């Protein structure tokens with residue numbers, strides 16, 4: 001059955017497309033739906049928010065993985081918080097130097113649905129380097145003894161099951177399990193609409209108090225609210241520009257859809273209104 | 282089932298009557314003037330049409346709390362049945378009014394009442410209203426944690442022997458920290474001496490539905506109990522229930538009259554219906570709910586103790602006397618070993634982590650778990666405590682500070698309250714008799730009550746608590762830089 005899917009971007013603004021529902025389930029944590037669309041391919045929706053579309057998911061996943069990996073190119077132990085769709089996993093699997101990829105996802109149904117309906121997007125869940133843990137992300141970072149080089153926070157929005165991933169306690173405990181040259185990248189919401197901008201601000205306030213290096217970078221993701229999306233590069237030692245390993249990264253010869261080294265540098269150049277939002281202007 | 286119900290707890294007569302009222306689309310030419318919300322659009326937008334439409338006045342079909350003969354009477358009977366009480370009275374002015382009704386109904390002016398001094402301000406206020414004379418029992422102190430306990434039986438026995446003319450004994454079950462006295466033994470001693478037992482059970486609503494929890498006042502045979510259904514039970518703020526045991530069977534009418542002395546004639550149906558619906562929910566689901574709460578609390582306690590530096594105490598502190606039993610749904614956490622006062626952690630949690638806990642005093646913080654808790658929220662608290670330890674954790678710099686100073690009572694609270702007083706700077710008050718309250722709120726347990734001498738220990742405590750950022754309340758001077766004392770040399 002064809003229908004209109006709409007997502008409210010604010011109380012008065014919405015985004016809609018014609019879609020056919022392929023699957024729908026209510027997990028212990030959230031509503032999960034898969035739609036087929038003409039312009040975006042398959043779409044994964046959670047609690048009525050678009051998580052990814054086949055058409056533009058590469059932008060998001062390449063930026064959240066290659067930006068930190070091109071800096072911390074020797075990273076061996078990587079932790080993904082959330083990310084049950086397996087997109088970030090897929091990009092990480094392109095680095096032969098990575099020894100372990102741990103994923104902590106709160107909702108066991110997300111990886112299941114992704115592997116069933118979005119196999120081209122989801123990375124290889126059978127990879128020997130990969131471990132999936134179904135657990136609360138905050139609890140994991142509080143209790144694990146393992147140390148990491150890179151943490152990727154690939155969360156849903158701050159309302160819902162992802163709420164604790166936007167808190168100071170979460171980032172404080174992440175600091176503890178990162179090696180001395182470790183770094184963290186998070187999806188940082190959109191600066192455009194007022195309520196989302198508030199989240200950008202408050203998350204930035206929290207992380208900058210904990211980590212010495214905290215810079216935002218941006219990408220254009222057409223199906224996310226406003227299309228203007230931010231990520232945080234939050235690091236103990238490496239600077240995203242000064243420590244960019246461009247020569248070594250080029251040698252890896254990773255074929256990308258969106259990411260390249262010039263874009264890496266450019267993505268840290270922020271519009272004035274965003275600089276103002278985070279008090280950097 | 283925890284107890285066999287005699288009535289059908291699936292029923293909710295007051296709730297049903299409100300649904301029926303809404304269906305009738307009554308035109309009202311009575312108060313409240315907003316008339317189902319129509320007259321106050323912004324408020325209606327904020328609170329919702331649904332809530333406004335049942336914010337109504339007493340009327341025949343909805344009964345009247347001042348004189349219950351219909352659905353409120355039935356709802357109260359169901360509540361009595363659910364809590365295993367002889368009768369139940371719905372209260373719409375908080376547990377404060379229930380505590381005051383207990384004292385006023387059992388102790389006449391000039392008569393004595395035995396109580397620990399670590400009671401809530403509402404109990405001492407009741408002494409001013411009733412002009413009763415308190416006989417304070419030392420509650421006992423856990424030296425390691427610096428917290429007052431629930432009174433030893435030896436102390437109670439001695440106090441009863443020395444004051445045989447006292448009319449009643451008032452106890453906390455549990456204290457703010459979750460400590461329960463040997464209630465059964467207290468009831469036995471008091472009843473042998475012809476005294477009534479009044480229980481401030483503000484933080485113990487869940488005891489009535491826990492299989493392994495501390496004994497509840499009604500089960501222990503107490504005469505009256507004030508339960509804050511709004512605290513751990515889930516009803517709306519300000520709603521509360523006064524329970525009466527069979528020992529008050531002959532005084533039911535008098536009790537009603539005492540309650541009516543200060544009861545509003547316009548009790549809120551939002552509050553009343555919340556009591557009816559909450560009672561039904563707890564009667565049917567309470568056991569399951571509190572079993573889950575207990576599991577959360579035990580998990581959190583274990584995890585907090587693994588962080589190091591924090592001590593979430595539990596049943597191991599039980600001494601079979603003044604610390605007779607422990608309410609395990611309370612997360613009482615001793616913080617001194619981390620080098621921070623409880624109040625400092627309370628502030629850090631709120632300001633830096635957006636986590637609001639019940640209170641922090643000098644050596645402890647208290648997080649209350651109840652019907653509304655979720656694993657995610659508990660993980661946030663644990664994550665925050667572990668982050669605080671990472672950021673601040675240093676060696677214990679101080680030993681536990683005593684939260685309890687035995688008061689030096691010079692005259693009854695009522696006498697002091699009504700005696701001419703003057704306001705003088707705090708530093709000049711040593712040795713004077715105070716005529717007002719001073720307390721940190723929460724917990725709202727007075728450091729000084731009217732009629733007590735201002736001692737060096739008390740002044741030291743006040744200064745120290747202020748320095749650590751405690752918010753002091755009770756005194757007329759909002760900054761607590763001056764105190765009202767008796768105007769005599």
Ligand SMILES: Cc1ncc(COP(=O)(O)O)c(C=O)c1O
Nearest residue numbers: 375376377378401403481483509
């Ligand atoms: C032990 C105790 N008794 C009585 C009360 C009074 O309850 P309420 O605030 O509902 O009037 C409280 C409230 O904090 C309390 O802690």
